[in-house]
Amino acid sequence: MKLEFKPDFEVARGNWIAYWKNENKRPPIWVVTPKQGVAPVDLPAYLAGHDGNFDPIVDQVLSWAESHEFVGDAIPNYYAEFGPDSFASFLGADLRFLPRQQTSWSVPFVDEWDDIEIKFQRDGYWWQMTEAFIKALRARCDGKLLITPPALAANLDALAAIRGAEKLLLDLVEVPEKINYALSRVCDAHSEIMQAYAELTDFDAYGTVNCEKYYSPGRQSRPQCDISCMISGDMFREFVIPSLEREAADMENVVYHLDGPEAVRHLDALLEMDWLDAVDFIPGENGIGRDWSKTYKKIIAKGKGYKQMVFDHMNLKRICENPPSRKIFFVTAASTKTEAEELIADIIKIWPY
Numbered sequence: 001m002k003l004e005f006k007p008d009f010e011v012a013r014g015n016w017i018a019y020w021k022n023e024n025k026r027p028p029i030w031v032v033t034p035k036q037g038v039a040p041v042d043l044p045a046y047l048a049g050h051d052g053n054f055d056p057i058v059d060q061v062l063s064w065a066e067s068h069e070f071v072g073d074a075i076p077n078y079y080a081e082f083g084p085d086s087f088a089s090f091l092g093a094d095l096r097f098l099p100r101q102q103t104s105w106s107v108p109f110v111d112e113w114d115d116i117e118i119k120f121q122r123d124g125y126w127w128q129m130t131e132a133f134i135k136a137l138r139a140r141c142d143g144k145l146l147i148t149p150p151a152l153a154a155n156l157d158a159l160a161a162i163r164g165a166e167k168l169l170l171d172l173v174e175v176p177e178k179i180n181y182a183l184s185r186v187c188d189a190h191s192e193i194m195q196a197y198a199e200l201t202d203f204d205a206y207g208t209v210n211c212e213k214y215y216s217p218g219r220q221s222r223p224q225c226d227i228s229c230m231i232s233g234d235m236f237r238e239f240v241i242p243s244l245e246r247e248a249a250d251m252e253n254v255v256y257h258l259d260g261p262e263a264v265r266h267l268d269a270l271l272e273m274d275w276l277d278a279v280d281f282i283p284g285e286n287g288i289g290r291d292w293s294k295t296y297k298k299i300i301a302k303g304k305g306y307k308q309m310v311f312d313h314m315n316l317k318r319i320c321e322n323p324p325s326r327k328i329f330f331v332t333a334a335s336t337k338t339e340a341e342e343l344i345a346d347i348i349k350i351w352p353y
C-alpha cells in the first residue's frame with residue numbers, strides 16, 4: 001500500500017502495529033516539517049467546508065501535503081469535521097457556527113425523551129454534507145493522504161448536545177431509566193456511523209488516523225465524555241462505562257480523550273477496562289502548570305499508551321534513554337527532514353526495548 005506524500009507508509013504502518021502490540025523497537029514519533037525549497041502552505045482552518053464550497057479546501061489540503069515532509073510515523077491526513085458535536089448532528093441536531101471562536105455547537109432539540117427516536121439519520125443535512133465533503137476529498141486525495149472523519153463524541157456527550165447539559169444532568173437523577181435507554185440508542189447509532197465511516201473512507205484497507213494523530217491499522221475514533229467532569233464516579237460507572245464498552249467493540253484500537261482536571265477522577269475506572277489501549281490526557285486551562293506526574297504514572301502502571309509532546313530534542317533523547325513506558329508516543333518538530341531523520345536515528349540507538 002502506498003501514499004504519494006508518505007513513501008515509507010508501510011514502514012510507519014508496521015511500527016504503529018508493533019506499538020499497539022507492545023512490540024515496538026522504538027517509540028512512534030510524529031514529525032511534520034516544511035519541505036525544502038517549497039513555500040509552506042497551512043492546513044485549512046477548522047470547520048472549513050461547512051458552507052459546501054469544497055474545491056478550495058481540497059486545493060489547500062493538497063498544497064499543504066505537497067509542501068511538507070511526513071517523517072517517522074507521521075501519516076499525512078486531513079481531519080474533515082464541521083465541529084465537536086458532529087455526532088449529534090448525525091442524530092438530527094443542527095449546528096450553530098461561532099466563527100470568531102473557530103468552533104460550532106449543536107442546537108438541543110429534545111424536550112421530552114418519550115417524544116423522540118434517537119437514530120443515525122443518513123438523510124440528515126449534516127451527514128449528507130459530511131459525506132459529500134469526504135467524497136470530494138477522496139476524489140483527489142486517494143493514494144496521497146488519508147481522510148479522518150469527524151470524531152464520534154457519543155454516550156453522555158451526545159445526549160448533552162441534543163438535550164442541553166443542565167437538563168441532562170437533572171435527568172440522570174430524575175429519570176435514569178430513560179437515559180439508559182437513550183444511551184443504548186446512541187450506541188446503536190455509533191455502530192452504524194462507524195460502519196458508514198468504514199465504507200466512506202476505506203478504514204479496513206487504509207487504516208485510520210484519529211484527531212489526536214494516533215494511527216491504527218483498523219477502525220478507531222476518539223471516544224470521550226467531557227460532561228463527566230460534572231458527574232460522580234458512581235454515575236460514570238453506571239452510565240458511561242457501559243456505553244464506552246459498546247463503542248470500543250466498534251474499534252480495533254481505543255484512545256480515550258480525557259479532558260481537564262475535573263475528569264481525572266474517572267481515570268481509575270477507565271484504566272480497569274481491558275479494551276482501553278491509550279489515554280490522551282489534556283490538562284485543560286485549569287490544569288496548566290500543575291504536576292500531573294501521578295496521573296501519567298497511573299496510566300503507565302496499567303500498561304496503557306499515552307502521548308507526549310516534546311520539542312526540545314535533547315530532552316526527548318534523555319527521555320528515550322530511560323523511557324517510563326514502551327507505550328509512549330512522541331510528537332515533536334524539526335526544521336528539516338534531515339534533522340528529523342537524524343533525531344529518529346539517534347533514538348533508535350538508545351531506545352532500550
